[in-house]
Amino acid sequence: MIAPACEHAPLAGMRILVVEDNYLVALSLQQHLEDLGCTVVGPVPSLAEGMASVDAGDLDGAILDINIIGGTSAPIAHKLRDRQCPFFFITGYTSPRLLPDELTDCRRLMKPIDEDLLERTIRQELTVVDE
Template sequence: MMVLTEADKTLAGLRILVVEDNFLVASALARRLTSWGCVVLGPVGSVEEGRQLLKSSERLNGGILDINITGGTSAPIAQEMESRGCPFFFITGYASPMALPEHLKSHRRLQKPLDEATLRSAIVQEFGAN
């Protein structure tokens, strides 16, 4: 049985879409979010899978989107989330400018490898907490 700390309880129940095509990164991120009490949708590694999850998810608190994924970028997923009024932020392993449409570049971007404190802070600030 998982026991949540007081800090974890602030994130408990948040439903977060994870789009990441690197299996090891996706697994580690999903484990970390789950350990904080979040409900992980995915992880998925393609635009098509991400869109399918968005369509089938009635309630979503936010999304963590790797910029460069199999077959291109996560921009189409980000645009769909934006049109639904659903917050998200990007993660990337690249230091160079983002390969995203200009209007998406203003969204938060975290550099991989992800630091636990930075990730938690971004989730609280972007998605709110319970």
């Protein structure tokens, strides 16, 4: 079972994959995550690199931009879900239409990203506690 983690769960050392095709946004995410003590895997801008990073394994979580080079990040999300690796989306789209139905209930963070909200979302979505 996956349950929401407490607010003060340590994030340091978490390996988080960042898939974001906009260089500046990716850089910003990386900076924020590193400020939180996380280890950023990537960031990578494309579907192909994103898939490869998941395959490479050893991820504690992932932050996925929906629209990336090569398509949408849905296949990456599916792969992460198969591996029970937590993730959430960041997007400029208000509507979830670009995502397949089974992914529409996933958490989406709107750009531009608020630092505090990012941290909260990471804590809620990416930290897992085995009950």
